[in-house]
Amino acid sequence: MPASRTASRLGLRFFAVGYLSMLLLIPIGMIFYRAFEHGAGAAWAAVTTPEALHAFYLTILIAAIAVAANTIFGIACALLLVRTKFRGKALLNAAVDLPFAISPVVIGLSLYLLYGREGWFGGWLLDNGIQILFSLPGMVLATIFVSLPFVVREVVPVLHEIGDEQEQAAQTLGANWWQTFRRITLPAIRWGVAYGVVLATARALGEFGAVAIVSGRVSGSTETAPLWVWREFGQFNLTGAYTASLVLALIAVTTLLAMNSFKRKEAT
């Protein structure tokens, strides 16, 4: 191979790796360093305060509810899009993709407007003792909004690819639609669902902007982990902020690993 080709190949490689290091890898390394700058003990103490633990608990709880809801919705919506005929599929597709195009603060604002005292739903709900804003339901709704598309988008192509012949075969053998779904369709789409669930979970765990607006950010009560990190950083409790960031980053890395292994399984 001519020397100029090798040179340009190495140059490109160096450029790509360099860019990624400067932008991604080295900054993440710094988080490690900063978190443990004052020793592991300090890091541990900073991140196990009652407020911090509550924040992590809340984050996980909200994500679990949101992802579960979006999984059921996602599979139903995907089946609708791929296996049935109706007018308005383009609109449905657009609506499902909407969360990708909206800023989190806009999402937060729209929920704030809807469920606030003067909102369309807010007045009636509050009169009946149901609190959406500044409390768990609002945060769950916001998180569902932002993580909505992922399961749908991953299941749709899988459904397309496997085709409905197996399902038809099951029906000729006498299966009703629930049996067909549970025993034929669901197993066939399971890796698509898994991958979508992982993506949705990552998005839900990391949600910040929308939840910041609808939660009221009450420490120890409606503060998720990302919000807690913001508070700590703002109050110069840097070790806490960095350590919690590290924990969240490690969760993100675990998510990445899960993504990778599911992506490979989805491809087979």
Next chain:
Amino acid sequence: MGISVDGVRKQFGDFVALDGVSIDVPDGSLTALLGPSGSGKSTLLRVIAGLEDPDGGRVVISDRDTTHVPVQDRGVGFVFQHYAAFKHMTVKNNVAFGLSIRKRPRKEIDKRVHELLQLVHLDGFADRYPSQLSGGQRQRMALARALAVEPEVLLLDEPFGALDANVRKELRVWLRRLHDEVHVTTIFVTHDQEEAMDVAEQIVVMNDGRIEQTGAPRDLYDHPKTEFVMGFVGPVNRRGALFIRPHDLEILQVPAPEAEEAMIERIVHLGFEARVELLLADGEQLWAQMTLAEAELMELAAGQIVYVRPRHAKVFEPNGDSRTEELAAA
């Protein structure tokens, strides 16, 4: 002076694709590289083109040692099995590509492209995209594209492999005619012996990275040097050390010297040809080929006992010699 390949070796990891291959391709000739999958024929073609670097040996094109010359500078035209059409360009721009990168004037390019499209019967399709063409049309476009830059050598890698049987036959005839008109040294790779026999002036039979035999189609058929060549280039029966062509297997209705007893298991009618499947006394099976008329004249039928004898047979000595045995008296 054509193309000369000398002792070329190529390995991919542990797999030896070419094991010291040498051939001579006369200037202006139409040569086929024939062999089964894995025989190295495509690799050899790609080495000649410069798409692969050989591990050893030399490639000489028109008296120039091009062994380490990059493909861009070898002056070869290459046609791929799956067309390799520039799918984002129109047919016209595909064919014009080689000329446009040589910065020829627009008018000259347009004229040449028009000529070539007429040559390949695609002149109505200039503004279409390859995706709008059939497989056969795409391949004709690919040929026009390769010819546009007036290559010294035209190389085709299983050019009709991806096409339907009748399109394949059409394009075979068409390639022969094209070569008659354009007279460029042409090498094409195929695993289809009928195609090679039909089109080529010279056939190079390859197996396991080596050349088995080179020669004109008739030569290879009548005087195969090895068992492999004989079996690859035409149908063959084996009886002990004898290799017999089915049309050389004589069927007699009464016993005769050198003839063995056999039962007709089945007679298959293939067009004008009859294929007579025979079971010998020791359990071996042979088949004979004759015209339907002959079979009917002899009133052959399944279940009949007949006597079979080869008119000619080949014997391949372990030391590499081969000889023909003439057996039957007329």
Next chain:
Amino acid sequence: MTSVAGTRAAASPRLARWPRLGGAALGRGFVTAYLSIIVLIPIAALVAKSTGGGLDAFWTSLTSPLAIRALKLTLIASAIVVVINVITGTAIAWVLVRDNFPGKRIMNSVIDLPFALPTVVAGITLLALYGSDSPVGINVAFTRAGVVLALLFVTLPFVVRAVQPVLLELDREMEEAAASLGAGPLTIFRRVIVPNLTPAILAGAALAFARAIGEFGSLVLLSGNLPKTQVSSLFIFAQIESGNTTGAAAVSVTLLVIALVVLLLIGRLTHWSLRHAR
């Protein structure tokens, strides 16, 4: 429902259709209700609030000096980021597909990190290296460069992941054919590879742009509430905090419309540039 299933069902009434007519309606009902409650009605409320005071009020909120400044900064920074991403994203995708070296697998996985990381953590991560305590002496906190940096971080995967699969599927023989016709590597890249990558690059760029104009979490710490580094999302947040929800809604709707227009435009462009594949 496919016609085959329909025929079968007509022929043998005991066979279930997929799903039964009633089941399909139920499914549609559930999906529609879910989407409405979660997405559509909130957005409707947003649009209603923004235009509630009439179009004049909308326009006034939108054209206040701070709002305009924020919008300008948002659009310019996002545009710069998209241009950078087209170059670096394509380069990274190229290296991941065409090159081979130890650690490539890790590099491939790392690309998705911005997708998985909470945005506020992204902000802190960048500040750790490029903030006021920077070990390398680079401090972009409270600067527009910092804004661009944060946006580059969160939009990193979009162009890469859009280009990668297309590059993988690219017919290498097209490149060999071009080489056999005399084209050098640069010409091949320019005339064969790039035209085939363009639709994917555009799609990735559109997604990156839509993401960039709405980015909030990573900027919340980096921009420091200064007017000169206040992008639209921060502006909206500030307006909400100070009770000006109408103003916030007006800018929000504007951002939303811009994102939708960009996505639509690029969708059309991609469709057009793939005309040869139809």
